[in-house]
Amino acid sequence: MKNYYKYYALVLLICSFCVSFSIRSQPIIELDKTPAVTAGKYSLYFQESEQSKLSLAEAMEQFASTSPATGYSESISLGISVAPVWLKTRLLNASQGTDSFRISTETPWLDYIDAWIVHDGEVIEHVQGGDGVAFEQRPMPYRYFAFETNLPEGESVLYLRIETVGPMAIPLRISTTELAVKRDISSAYQYGFLYGIMLALALYNLILYFSVRLPEYGLYALYLIGFVVNSLSYTGQLHAWITPDFGPYFQDWLDIFLMITYSIAGLHFARLLLHTREYAPLLNKITIGITVVIPLGMLFGALSNNLTLALLLAFLLNTSFAMLFIVMGIQALKNNIAAAWLFLVCSVTAATCICISTSAVAGMLPYNGVTFKLIEIGMAFEAICLAFLLAQRFRSAEADKLAAEKSARIDSLTGLNNRRGFAHIAQPIWHQKIRTGRDISLVLIDIDHFKKINDDYGHAEGDAVLKTVATVLKEGVRKSDILARWGGEEFLLLLTDTAESEALQYAERLRSLIESAEVQCAAGTIRVTASLGVCGTQAGKLDDSLVGENDLESMINTADKALYKVKSAGRNQVSSANLLKTGYC
Numbered sequence: 001m002k003n004y005y006k007y008y009a010l011v012l013l014i015c016s017f018c019v020s021f022s023i024r025s026q027p028i029i030e031l032d033k034t035p036a037v038t039a040g041k042y043s044l045y046f047q048e049s050e051q052s053k054l055s056l057a058e059a060m061e062q063f064a065s066t067s068p069a070t071g072y073s074e075s076i077s078l079g080i081s082v083a084p085v086w087l088k089t090r091l092l093n094a095s096q097g098t099d100s101f102r103i104s105t106e107t108p109w110l111d112y113i114d115a116w117i118v119h120d121g122e123v124i125e126h127v128q129g130g131d132g133v134a135f136e137q138r139p140m141p142y143r144y145f146a147f148e149t150n151l152p153e154g155e156s157v158l159y160l161r162i163e164t165v166g167p168m169a170i171p172l173r174i175s176t177t178e179l180a181v182k183r184d185i186s187s188a189y190q191y192g193f194l195y196g197i198m199l200a201l202a203l204y205n206l207i208l209y210f211s212v213r214l215p216e217y218g219l220y221a222l223y224l225i226g227f228v229v230n231s232l233s234y235t236g237q238l239h240a241w242i243t244p245d246f247g248p249y250f251q252d253w254l255d256i257f258l259m260i261t262y263s264i265a266g267l268h269f270a271r272l273l274l275h276t277r278e279y280a281p282l283l284n285k286i287t288i289g290i291t292v293v294i295p296l297g298m299l300f301g302a303l304s305n306n307l308t309l310a311l312l313l314a315f316l317l318n319t320s321f322a323m324l325f326i327v328m329g330i331q332a333l334k335n336n337i338a339a340a341w342l343f344l345v346c347s348v349t350a351a352t353c354i355c356i357s358t359s360a361v362a363g364m365l366p367y368n369g370v371t372f373k374l375i376e377i378g379m380a381f382e383a384i385c386l387a388f389l390l391a392q393r394f395r396s397a398e399a400d401k402l403a404a405e406k407s408a409r410i411d412s413l414t415g416l417n418n419r420r421g422f423a424h425i426a427q428p429i430w431h432q433k434i435r436t437g438r439d440i441s442l443v444l445i446d447i448d449h450f451k452k453i454n455d456d457y458g459h460a461e462g463d464a465v466l467k468t469v470a471t472v473l474k475e476g477v478r479k480s481d482i483l484a485r486w487g488g489e490e491f492l493l494l495l496t497d498t499a500e501s502e503a504l505q506y507a508e509r510l511r512s513l514i515e516s517a518e519v520q521c522a523a524g525t526i527r528v529t530a531s532l533g534v535c536g537t538q539a540g541k542l543d544d545s546l547v548g549e550n551d552l553e554s555m556i557n558t559a560d561k562a563l564y565k566v567k568s569a570g571r572n573q574v575s576s577a578n579l580l581k582t583g584y585c
């Protein structure tokens with residue numbers, strides 16, 4: 001029993017320590033030692049009851065008589081659409097004489113802010129501002145609430161009353177004016193760099209979109225432009241330039257409108273980039289649904305002037321956006337989509353950066369220049385990765401196009417040019433040779449009794465014969481000759497700088513090569529013969545007259561006629577129209 005007294009004493013000691021800790025005097029910011037600070041942990045705060053708006057005197061009384069809460073982190077965060085809050089922060093200017101300081105709350109959602117500086121019990125300054133106040137009526141031309149004040153030597157107390165329908169996150173920052181200006185300049189460079197990257201990529205992809213008309217490029221550009229404009233609006237630059245006085249809440253509405261614009265563009269871009277519809281139709285439908293339903297809800301919020309509803313939906317869309325990016329990336333990875341890995345890495349990085357920034361403003365993580373700007377850093381990283389993926393896609397689309405064009409000109413069985421491929425290659429050569437009066441000849445080659453081979457050995461063996469003859473021809477012709485599969489078992493050969501007399505010898509050589517070729521199959525060895533019809537110029541002339549630009553077609557017909565005669569005369573021979581005239585075949 002005696003031992004328990006010891007524990008009681010210890011518990012009492014701890015309790016009294018806690019009580020004394022909680023009622024000990026509020027910490028003071030010694031401005032000579034900490035010339036720039038985010039002051040949440042130095043501030044006391046309480047929230048007004050819904051019914052009454054307190055005066056400064058009443059608030060001072062309440063700070064003195066009750067136990068207001070102490071800030072638990074750099075930024076105090078109390079949720080969305082909460083009751084107005086009062087803050088009290090003690091400031092000590094230890095230098096002799098007055099010094100200039102900047103006091104600011106670095107978030108755009110705070111609508112009405114009153115700030116009082118009290119020194120020796122006297123109000124020496126009262127400043128009003130916030131997002132709900134027209135731009136030119138603000139103490140400084142910033143989106144955030146900010147003002148500069150000369151603090152006299154000794155202790156001054158800063159009182160703030162903040163009222164907002166948006167998120168009550170208060171990153172209260174106090175710094176010397178000199179440091180604040182330095183920070184402004186370095187911020188301008190940092191934002192300029194990040195926005196510069198994103199806008200350059202957006203512009204480039206916009207140009208690509210107008211050139212190739214693929215929606216991915218347009219959506220990607222819209223996504224980036226939407227994000228940058230949203231960021232410019234959120235950080236106040238946009239309003240400083242173009243929308244100084246559209247009244248209370250205009251800026252909040254603009255922010256959330258821009259927020260949904262880039263989220264919608266981003267989600268549709270990701271869907272198309274990863275081809276989500278092809279392997280994850282449900283996810284694709286959910287994504288489309290979200291981009292329709294949430295904006296409709298927000299439109300309802302706008303029509304009924306319910307900013308809180310619209311804000312909540314905008315944050316929901318933004319959260320869904322980050323999560324859907326990751327889910328789409330995982331699905332793409334599962335389905336072996338080439339872009340999936342990089343997409344996943346960059347979307348996870350961006351989502352992490354967004355989380356860190358939001359948590360910093362909400363007071364859950366340290367609030368500083370880096371954590372605050374991590375959203376832009378993450379997005380710039382994501383923008384670069386996505387641009388890289390689009391470039392890869394462009395390259396593979398070009399390769400696919402070339403492959404498709406090539407395969408449209410190639411016969412899939414033999415690998416030779418088809419009629420289209422022949423025309424593509426032969427036309428320009430034909431025109432050039434004709435213009436310069438050089439000789440040119442055509443040889444039409446037809447396998448004899450090919451139907452019988454199909455009938456006797458089957459279609460597959462017939463194909464094997466076609467392939468063998470194609471190979472024999474390919475190996476037997478010169479590099480400058482143009483060979484094509486002209487029809488079922490028919491081949492066409494264009495011989496440049498070759499007169500008809502030479503072409504006949506050439507054709508004879510090919511005939512004999514075909515005759516001696518063998519095709520091995522299950523039923524034994526197949527041998528085939530072919531009939532060849534030739535038509536060519538002699539000393540640059542066809543039938544003693546000059547060859548016209550359009551004579552290719554008629555020369556093929558003449559070769560075909562010669563071939564027909566060979567077939568009639570017993571096959572496995574070579575002939576030309578001229579030989580026919582002289583009765584050779």
Ligand SMILES: Nc1nc2c(ncn2[C@@H]2O[C@H](COP(=O)(O)OP(=O)(O)OP(=O)(O)O)[C@@H](O)[C@H]2O)c(=O)[nH]1
Pocket residue numbers: 413446447448449450451452454458459460461462463466487488489567
């Ligand atoms: N295996 C196979 N057969 C084909 C292909 N294309 C066409 N054929 C066949 O080739 C045969 C051509 O027959 P025909 O036009 O009567 O000519 P042929 O039997 O060679 O007789 P001649 O030309 O008079 O010697 C037809 O039976 C077609 O079905 C193909 O790609 N593969």
